[in-house]
Amino acid sequence: MSEPILSLRGVSQIYSSRNASGWGWTTIRAVDDVDLDIREGETLAVVGESGSGKSTLAKLLLMLNDPTHGEVAYRGASLAKLGRAKRNEYRRQVQAVFQDPASSLNPRMTVEQTLGYVIRRHGIAAPSDQRAFIVRQLASVGLTPPEQYLSRYPHQLSGGQQQRIAIARAMMLEPKIIIADEPLSSLDVSIQAQVLQLMQDLRRRTNVGFVVISHDLGAMQSIADRTAVMYRGRIVEIGQDIYSRPVHPYTQLLLDARLMLDPRGGRIRAMAAVQAAPSKQSVTGTGCRFRDRCPYAVEICDATDPALRKIDDGSTLAACHRTEELAAGSIPAKKSRASTAIT
Amino acid sequence: MRAPGVEADLGVPLLDVRGIKVHLRVADRLVRAVDGVDFRVDTAEFVGVVGESGSGKSTLVRAISRLMPHVRVDELSGHLRFEGRDILGLSDRELRALRRSRGFSMIFQDPLGHLNPTHRVGRQVAEALSPDSSGQPERARVLRLLDEVGFADPGRVARRFPHELSGGMRQRVMIAIALASDPKLLFADEPTTALDATVQLQVLQTLYRLHKERNMAVVIITHDLGVVAELCDRVYVMQTGKVVESASTLDLFERPQHPYSARLVELSSHRLDFRGGEQ
Numbered sequence: 073m074s075e076p077i078l079s080l081r082g083v084s085q086i087y088s089s090r091n092a093s094g095w096g097w098t099t100i101r102a103v104d105d106v107d108l109d110i111r112e113g114e115t116l117a118v119v120g121e122s123g124s125g126k127s128t129l130a131k132l133l134l135m136l137n138d139p140t141h142g143e144v145a146y147r148g149a150s151l152a153k154l155g156r157a158k159r160n161e162y163r164r165q166v167q168a169v170f171q172d173p174a175s176s177l178n179p180r181m182t183v184e185q186t187l188g189y190v191i192r193r194h195g196i197a198a199p200s201d202q203r204a205f206i207v208r209q210l211a212s213v214g215l216t217p218p219e220q221y222l223s224r225y226p227h228q229l230s231g232g233q234q235q236r237i238a239i240a241r242a243m244m245l246e247p248k249i250i251i252a253d254e255p256l257s258s259l260d261v262s263i264q265a266q267v268l269q270l271m272q273d274l275r276r277r278t279n280v281g282f283v284v285i286s287h288d289l290g291a292m293q294s295i296a297d298r299t300a301v302m303y304r305g306r307i308v309e310i311g312q313d314i315y316s317r318p319v320h321p322y323t324q325l326l327l328d329a330r331l332m333l334d335p336r337g338g339r340i341r342a343m344a345a346v347q348a349a350p351s352k353q354s355v356t357g358t359g360c361r362f363r364d365r366c367p368y369a370v371e372i373c374d375a376t377d378p379a380l381r382k383i384d385d386g387s388t389l390a391a392c393h394r395t396e397e398l399a400a401g402s403i404p405a406k407k408s409r410a411s412t413a414i415t
Numbered sequence: 416m417r418a419p420g421v422e423a424d425l426g427v428p429l430l431d432v433r434g435i436k437v438h439l440r441v442a443d444r445l446v447r448a449v450d451g452v453d454f455r456v457d458t459a460e461f462v463g464v465v466g467e468s469g470s471g472k473s474t475l476v477r478a479i480s481r482l483m484p485h486v487r488v489d490e491l492s493g494h495l496r497f498e499g500r501d502i503l504g505l506s507d508r509e510l511r512a513l514r515r516s517r518g519f520s521m522i523f524q525d526p527l528g529h530l531n532p533t534h535r536v537g538r539q540v541a542e543a544l545s546p547d548s549s550g551q552p553e554r555a556r557v558l559r560l561l562d563e564v565g566f567a568d569p570g571r572v573a574r575r576f577p578h579e580l581s582g583g584m585r586q587r588v589m590i591a592i593a594l595a596s597d598p599k600l601l602f603a604d605e606p607t608t609a610l611d612a613t614v615q616l617q618v619l620q621t622l623y624r625l626h627k628e629r630n631m632a633v634v635i636i637t638h639d640l641g642v643v644a645e646l647c648d649r650v651y652v653m654q655t656g657k658v659v660e661s662a663s664t665l666d667l668f669e670r671p672q673h674p675y676s677a678r679l680v681e682l683s684s685h686r687l688d689f690r691g692g693e694q
Contacts, residue, residue, distance in 0.1 A: 121611040121612075121613065121614075122582075122611055231468070260467040260468055260638060261467070261638060261639075261640075261679065261682050261683060262467065262678065262679070262682055265682050287611065287612065289612075325613065326612065326613070329611075329612040329613040329615070329616050330612060330641070331615075331616070331619075331639065331641025331642060331644065331645050332641065332644060332645060333640060333641055333644050333668070333683055333684050334644060334668075335643075335644045335664045335665045335667075335668045335669075336665065
């Protein structure tokens with residue numbers, strides 16, 4: 073395995089806001105004591121429900137947020153202490169693509185101006201070559217004929233085309249890694265498939281790695297080398313085959329919540345599976361933060377917060393006290409303690 | 416389990432739309448958002464409308480429910496009957512009466528945008544109640560509706576403001592408001608697109624249960640074929656303002672006729688083909 077290009081060590085991001093009454097503050101641990109290594113050239117998917125801290129994680133990796141505790145390191149050097157030259161290198165090699173391409177592109181700049189700005193800012197092509205360079209970039213993200221797009225404004229492009237421009241902008245610096253926060257969720261299904269295909273092509277051509285934040289497990293399975301499942305600020309499971317062999321009960325819950333594409337076996341019609349509701353209050357005190365929704369929770373889950381640890385065969389890490397028992401199939405699911413009703 | 420299709424033979428369909436056209440004026444250009452669509456919903460049927468953004472599916476449903484306040488409509492024509500009654504020619508007052516009692520209701524993708532932030536939930540549900548014939552107190556009817564959409568403690572929810580609720584709870588409140596007029600037909604425009612998968616499943620289950628319990632027809636707009644496979648009896652596939660395929664859900668998945676529907680099915684199942692391994 074290659075060395076980690078980005079790594080997180082004990083990283084927490086705590087947001088605080090004033091209570092509704094105006095007295096006192098509420099703190100939210102959006103990311104809570106996370107360790108993570110991202111290797112060069114790999115595609116890491118980060119999945120989880122809203123509020124699980126996925127986007128905060130992306131912001132930390134992009135240096136848009138400074139962590140409250142812990143350290144984010146780029147090639148072993150702490151981001152907080154990067155010198156000017158190293159920071160510039162980081163800014164070039166770690167790029168971002170966002171959810172809503174329309175708002176991540178300047179509406180008053182044409183495609184050529186948008187991409188030309190990056191070229192001048194980073195000096196990656198001589199001014200005389202600028203146009204030819206942009207044309208090559210557009211072609212490489214599948215916008216053909218490229219000349220036709222140069223003078224367009226973002227509103228003259230479809231969502232999929234806008235997302236391609238955003239990817240072209242990220243790719244032209246030849247980054248080592250692209251952090252993409254929900255790059256698919258504002259796109260139609262057929263366009264999503266094209267963008268996923270484009271990401272695959274780019275990986276093969278340039279060995280760029282991706283960190284893709286998404287709530288769409290189906291799309292992630294088709295591109296991810298590894299997938300991290302986040303729950304309330306923690307990574308509860310990370311591994312290569314969490315889709316076919318989930319270890320953590322939360323991963324199982326997410327997989328169960330997907331809709332079936334089988335018109336003969338619709339589960340909603342049968343009204344079989346009923347999910348526990350996510351309770352709004354975060355679980356307080358010590359103990360596993362998933363225990364209020366977990367069908368397998370026992371005393372130890374109330375007492376101790378499970379650490380992320382290797383599960384027997386090695387490639388998967390999970391944070392659950394009872395994985396071995398669950399794998400052995402020795403415990404039946406009891407009824408979830410958080411009832412199915414919404415309070 | 417399919418809902419029996421016998422209602423179709425009993426004469427008048429619940430909703431019968433023929434050759435509807437909605438042409439809009441957008442920045443001086445004529446947009447044929449809906450261009451000659453035939454659309455039918457029978458009593459107690461669950462019907463899906465799928466298509467990509469811009470295919471006209473939302474416009475179609477809004478035109479049918481006559482909710483088009485923000486756009487300039489150039490042409491709205493066709494044959495549009497609800498329980499055999501022409502609703503294209505109805506006055507605003509007659510339309511309001513239809514929405515208010517035993518007619519149709521609508522829920523939307525973004526409940527926060529359709530709830531009043533300054534009123535408590537209970538009051539907003541009460542506002543939508545159909546004129547009462549049973550003599551029950553308003554409060555009891557509101558609480559029963561909130562109970563029906565799955566709240567464990569309706570009294571507490573009734574006292575909340577929309578911003579105090581989670582996305583799934585807000586969508587349930589929207590459904591309660593829509594049900595307050597005791598509709599025979601519910602239009603749901605991407606009701607779960609903004610929700611997490613686990614919450615989506617709960618809301619869809621609620622919707623399906625209400626459809627069964629109340630014998631209420633539902634038209635659900637979605638771009639997610641998973642929603643269709645789980646819920647719908649029949650589907651309309653729309654592309655650029657036209658219905659390109661109308662089929663039973665089973666036929667759509669197993670024998671799609673139009674190349675566009677075939678591609679939609681193929682794309683969706685391609686992305687989810689990993690399911691096989693874990694069952």
